[in-house]
Amino acid sequence: MSSASSYAVIAKEVMEELKTLYMNTILPVEEATSYSSFGFSPLNAGEFDSPPLVLLVGPYSAGKTTFIEHLLGKKFPGQRVGPEPTTDKFCAVLHGEDERVIPGNALTVTPGTPFKGLQMFGNNFLTRFEGAQSNVDILKNLTLIDSPGVLSGEKQTLGRSYSYDDVLNWFAERSDMIILLFDVQKLDISDEMGSAIKVLQKYSDKIKVVLNKADTISHQQLMKVYGALLWSLGKVIDTPEVTRVYIGSFWSEPLKNEDTAPLLEMEMADLLRDLAALPRMGAVRKINDIVKRIRQIRTHAVLLDHLRNAMPSMFGKEKKKAELLSDLPTVFRTVMKQHNISVGDFPELNKFKRDVEMIDFTELPKIKGGRMLKGKRMQDIEEALNSKIPAMLNRIPGITGSD
Amino acid sequence: MSSASSYAVIAKEVMEELKTLYMNTILPVEEATSYSSFGFSPLNAGEFDSPPLVLLVGPYSAGKTTFIEHLLGKKFPGQRVGPEPTTDKFCAVLHGEDERVIPGNALTVTPGTPFKGLQMFGNNFLTRFEGAQSNVDILKNLTLIDSPGVLSGEKQTLGRSYSYDDVLNWFAERSDMIILLFDVQKLDISDEMGSAIKVLQKYSDKIKVVLNKADTISHQQLMKVYGALLWSLGKVIDTPEVTRVYIGSFWSEPLKNEDTAPLLEMEMADLLRDLAALPRMGAVRKINDIVKRIRQIRTHAVLLDHLRNAMPSMFGKEKKKAELLSDLPTVFRTVMKQHNISVGDFPELNKFKRDVEMIDFTELPKIKGGRMLKGKRMQDIEEALNSKIPAMLNRIPGITGSD
Ligand SMILES: Nc1ncnc2c1ncn2[C@@H]1O[C@H](COP(=O)(O)OP(=O)(O)OP(=O)(O)O)[C@@H](O)[C@H]1O
Ligand SMILES: Nc1ncnc2c1ncn2[C@@H]1O[C@H](COP(=O)(O)OP(=O)(O)OP(=O)(O)O)[C@@H](O)[C@H]1O
Ligand SMILES: [Mg+2]
Ligand SMILES: [Mg+2]
Secondary structure (H helix, E strand, C coil), X not given: XXXXXXXXXXXXXXXXHHHHHHHHHHHHHHHHCCHHHXXXXXXXXXXXXXCCEEEEECECCCCHHHHHHXXXXXXXXXXXXXXXXXXCCEEEEEECCCCEEEEHHHHHCCCCCCCHXXXXXXXXXXXXXXXXXXXXXXXXXXXXXXCCCECCCHHHHHCCCCCHHHHHHHHHHHCCEEEEEEECCCCCCCHHHHHHHHHHHHHHHHEEEEEECHHHCCHHHHHHHHHHHHHHHHHHCCCCCCCCEEECCCCCCCCCCCCCHHHHHHHHHHHHHHHHCHHHHHHHHHHHHHHXXXXXXXXXXXXXXXXXXXXXXXXXXXXXXXXXXXXXXXXXXHHHHHHCCCHHHCCCHHHHHHHHHCCCHHHCCCCCCHHHHHHHHHHHHHHHHHHHHHHHHHHCCCCCCCC | CHHHHHHHHHHHHHHHHHHHHHHHHHHHHHHHCCHHHHCCXXXXXXXXXXXXXXXXXXXXXXXXXXXXXXXXXXXXXXXXXXXXXXXXXXXXXXXXXXXXXXEHHHHHCCCCCCCHHHHHHHHHHHCCEEEEEECCXXXXXXXXXXXXXXXXXXXXXXXXXXXXXXXXXXHHHHXXXXXXXXECCCCCCCHHHHHHHHHHHHHHHHEEEEEECHHHCCHHHXXXXXXXXHHHHHHHCCCCCCCCEEECCCCCCCCCCCCCHHHHHHHHHHHHHHHHHHHHHHHHHHHHHHHHHHHHHHHHHHHHHHHHHHCCCCCCHHHHXXXXXXXXXXXXXXXHHHHCCCHHXXXXXXXXXXXXXXXXXXXXXXXXXXXXXXXXXXXXXXXXXXXXXXXXXXHCCCCCCCC
């Protein structure tokens, strides 16, 4: 655990460097090439500053809130626990010196948080969203998202004036781990739960399923419930890889069933180990995302440069633009060859065409032009890809090694 | 176990009665009404005399042969056990005073066995089929079918000159229990195994899956393998009901892993209990099959009687026959109302039409005619349905009671 937390410190430093690199080197190119009008809004500082997100999802009363309380070792502000549906908001549990609740609208504009994008779900959702600040060390390295339990039938839709599945998708996409909790006592997967799992299955590599309260039944019953869960999940989730299911009882009470206690202890230790590794793995994931983004923005800049240079200096501008637009596949192919760029870094052709059509081609930035600092911007991007980012990755322990 | 075996004795007596009833009361009606030319070959004595069938299926080396040896408490003739593919025939293990092997061709004509129908697979198969007689009490109540292990890739088809899946289907249809064995050490389900499971899934209510050799791995590994098995089975088998998987190690060695031993012992006891209940449940299943057959033959007789009575005594026979054939739905509806027969007991209309077309309608038997003993045959059938068979069912313990 001490090495896990020193990993976390390094991971934080690296995220700080990555943010500086993005703000100073990448963002200016995004601005010069109007990247946001091609559908890529700029990243904000909060997305680098905030620790990895862990999303808790599950039927009501599966023990999501209790799980978080157990991780923190104490209750958190605004939290309620109980056998009936209790949590009625999405709640981001994050680090803060004083214990307090932050309303959803305020949370989306709080510096250092990644929640700005939630504004798109409007006030109906934002009044059902809040932050809970708590002064617990683990929250320096992880932000936990508690969610309202999935209800079945009309209860789910009637009580909620926003799309649960859409919000779930927003959080799932940005999470580093999704913990899907089930209660051994009531396993039946409702239609609504099935639909939530369908949303999550896109992120199946991040899902950890927990079969919770596992010590309340006998060993043989546990096997049956566990088997039934995997049977049903196998039918819903489309991958051949088996989703890992952790058996446990995540709360502060001692385990009740000694036949299964040794198994449960090992399983819970495994999950906690995975959680402890998240800050490190989260940093690697973030770096990968940024590398992908840089490669795409490089391609984007080179494409615009090519179109700009193809334009005549005096007459026939409209005609040339039409010509280029009608033969974009050739443009893509030429650029790919000249700059040795791989297909995967190119934008989707039709989407690019729709976006670039709106622009006067003579106003596109040249790579050697003033807006791109006479080529310096692109050199910086190459340097980031070829040496700065690899150096960051090297600093994160266990990435190149045998771990 | 003593009550289980007294159940078995009663079940045998009831089967004997059922056979007598069928031979004396039902078969004569089948003959009088040419039921076999409508696609229903008469049942033979072997199908009543033979105890319930238990079919063992699984990848090679899963421990099928060892499982049978373990049930018998000793080796059986012709058997081989080993880590490589060993069993290369379907083998019916049945009761006999002397221990010996009976070749496939001979076995299909041995009185008291239900294997006559296997002749349709021809000699290629029959040389790959044999009986093993053994003098063990459990075989008085159960016949066990050992099968060659499912191999993957070319090995499966190259080595076999008959269709494994078709033969599998023949046995599965007639079995009272299908035990599908997997080895925890090599779980990956090959395409061939998947195709075998597809064949078996029609009989999913009879399938018991065994995860064998379960004591050779740790408790946590066992959970993973068990989960992976249910995950895969859930994808292949189309029912929402979870197939029961028994964890165990079915051989005579003591269990090696004490973490899992109590669980395995309970699981194995469960499966052995299910096996002990089979003779009783098998008798009930047989009675149900026969009831279904009697209801259908009654409808068949009434239909033919109706057609016969609709025929003119002198002229216009061909015309009337054509008329009746072209308006069979009305015939069915009239008969249904007059005799208060439920839809489910009627033959498939088009098939019935094709079969009855071949026959001279004036030669069809009348219920009150001589061939049907002036109505006595049908009275006997009613009596069988209304009192004789219910009395048989009542004799089987635990059917009407709380068991
Ligand atoms: N490991 C556990 N073993 C037994 N009971 C538990 C366990 N964890 C939680 N519980 C109990 O289950 C009930 C529900 O817990 P909790 O409120 O944490 O669930 P939840 O998933 O957050 O529900 P909701 O979706 O309604 O917010 C509570 O009564 C709690 O005490
Ligand atoms: N419960 C068990 N635990 C450990 N090993 C076992 C167990 N049962 C069988 N074995 C071993 O597994 C091997 C295969 O056993 P066996 O021949 O019974 O399998 P099989 O399913 O009949 O194979 P085949 O399909 O080739 O006939 C043998 O070496 C046997 O000793
Ligand atoms: Mg809650
Ligand atoms: Mg064998």
